[in-house]
Amino acid sequence: MSKGFSINDILGSTKANAPAGQKMQVVMLPAADIEPNPENSIYEIGDVSMLKADIAERGLRSPLEVLPAKGGRYMLIAGHRRWTACRALTAEGVAGFEVLPCVIRQSQGEDDDLIALITSNATARELTDGERLRQYRALKQALERKKAAGALDGRIRDEMSRITGDGTGTLGRLNAIANNCVPEVLAMVERGEITMTRAYECSKLYKVQQVEYAKIKYASMPPITDMSRRAAIKYLVECGLADQLKKLDYVRKSEWNYADRGLDAGKLEPVTLDLTEGETDALLRIEPSGCYNFRVRMLDPADTNEVIAESSLTTRDLFDAAKRLYINKDDLAAYKAEVKGKRDQERARQEEAGKWQALARQELEAFDSWLLVTRLKELGLTIRERKMADGGRLIIAVDDLTRFSGHVDGFQYRECFAVRLGPNGERAGRDGDINALEWYKRWYSTGAGIEGYIAEDIQRAAREAKKK
Structure with missing residues (x-):
């Protein structure tokens, strides 16, 4: 109770x-x-x-x-x-x-x-x-x-x-x-x-x-809107960094190197852009952050101490907009002509190389008719040689069992080894250099490179013939 x-x-x-x-x-x-x-x-x-x-x-x-x-x-x-x-x-x-x-x-x-x-x-x-x-x-x-x-x-x-x-x-x-x-x-x-x-x-x-x-217990900052990003780039290119950007090369340089040693973001005066009349109801604060970076913050118009989004821009992000405004059209025309000339030269070089490559392929296709050095039947090895332009010899050894069963365009064997002999019969480097280091004179696996190696020698012989 x-x-x-x-x-x-x-x-x-x-x-x-x-x-x-x-x-x-x-x-x-x-x-x-x-x-x-x-x-x-x-x-x-x-x-x-x-x-x-x-x-x-x-x-x-x-x-x-x-x-x-x-x-x-x-x-x-x-x-x-x-x-x-x-x-x-x-x-x-x-x-x-x-x-x-x-x-x-x-x-x-x-x-x-x-x-x-x-x-x-x-x-x-x-x-x-x-x-x-x-x-x-x-x-x-x-x-x-x-x-x-x-x-x-x-x-x-x-x-x-x-x-x-x-x-x-x-x-x-x-x-x-x-x-x-x-x-x-x-x-x-x-x-x-x-x-x-x-x-x-x-x-x-x-x-x-x-x-x-x-x-x-972790907080990321939202990125700025696309509109804010475009506004920041426009300001930097057309106003904040215009004097520096006008002097840069947009013809021979890319977004990765056009600003190297030619632009200093630190010279940018911090600025606040008012975007409250646009799609983004915010103030945009742009400040330098190092030599090649910028910090862009969206501020709350009701309280400018409050950041509502933040992103970083680099000089790379400015390249396309700056290029459209400041590229030198005369330099661009000259550069295009230069590129075309180099492209034509490269095409001619490739055509020339293709001609010698085709001749080398023909020689290798007829490898079985090359001068026979020796055949080791009990080991299944065949060694043949080719006369080189300097008077030396290219010795190639093949395993008979590696011959392709059907016809192929070019060399008929999957594997081969080679060694180069100079005009005096001594081992030489692959390019015929008798002073090459010992390891460069050893037998080597030529792989697919043998075709290009012989093509170079055919071309070399043709040049020597012209001189005579």
């Missing part, structure tokens, strides 16, 4: 919560005539089962604090959890809690009443991060109104510290979170999805980064 609230509690505890020099007047009020304070939504009632069990066993040991309300009712200032527990006991049929001991306070005004409510809750129990954040905002607003009305001496932060017991560091972090975090992050704090520490880290970021950081 509940002990309820004893007379000793009333008479013996009157000074506990009374103003200095006054006794606390405790009266018994019907619990049904007491209503919760709307401002108490700052705090969570939470689970009162343990409190309810304690009150059922020991009674209500501290009176509630109330204010007179309309229609003869009363509104709570302190004791919402105790009142909730008592109402639950009555609903469950536990007697003794139909009337509750209360201290009736007189309203000192909305802000002072709110401060009294916060004071009664601030240190009564461990608050959740959401409660602390809501408490901070409500208390600060109330104190700011009192300060503006001339009803508060001293600093607001000092008064908040006195009421809540929080140090200046904690209050500073709460202030940063309340003022700088976007509503989504604040809601995540209140729902207990992130800690106050994570929210404080978010408060240091730009608003567009905060939600992503709150979720995964």
Whole structure:
């Protein structure tokens, strides 16, 4: 059976919560005539089962604090959890809690009443991060109104510290979170999805980064829009860097090297472009970032300290636009003529090379009729030779088993080895040099290169013939 609230509690505890020099007047009020304070939504009632069990066993040991309300009712200032527990006991049929001991306070005004409510809750129990954040905002607003009305001496932060017991560091972090975090992050704090520490880290970021950081503790910056990118390039090419870009070579250079040693991005004066009249409702901030890079940021027109997107541009990104404006048409015409001449020369060279290659292919196709050096039947090897233009010899050895089964255009064997002999019969390098290093005179695997090797010798012989 509940002990309820004893007379000793009333008479013996009157000074506990009374103003200095006054006794606390405790009266018994019907619990049904007491209503919760709307401002108490700052705090969570939470689970009162343990409190309810304690009150059922020991009674209500501290009176509630109330204010007179309309229609003869009363509104709570302190004791919402105790009142909730008592109402639950009555609903469950536990007697003794139909009337509750209360201290009736007189309203000192909305802000002072709110401060009294916060004071009664601030240190009564461990608050959740959401409660602390809501408490901070409500208390600060109330104190700011009192300060503006001339009803508060001293600093607001000092008064908040006195009421809540929080140090200046904690209050500073709460202030940063309340003022700088976007509503989504604040809601995540209140729902207990992130800690106050994570929210404080978010408060240091730009608003567009905060939600992503709150979720995964990493935040990328969105890239600027295509329109903003085009606007930045247009400004840099036509205004910011025009004097430098006009002097560069767009004919013989590409986007990778046209600006090398010819352009210094650091000379660009930072500028802010107003794009609020266009498709992108933003300000565009362009700044140099090194010798060949630029940082482009989109700023929120309502708060220019807020960056909503950011990208980097390089001189490579400016090439196409600059080339269209500044290319020298006379140089371009001369360059095209030069390229055509080189292309024609290369085509002629390839045709000439193709002629000698065809002759070499014919010789190799007739390899089996070359002068026989030796045939090692027991090893399946055949060695033949070709007379070279310098009077030396090209010795080629083939494995008879590597001969193609059908006809092929050119050399009839899959594999061969070769060695070059000079006019004096000594081993020479592949080009006939008798002074070549030892390793260059050894037998070597010619592979497909043998055709080109012989083509060069045929061409060499033709040149020598012309000289004679």
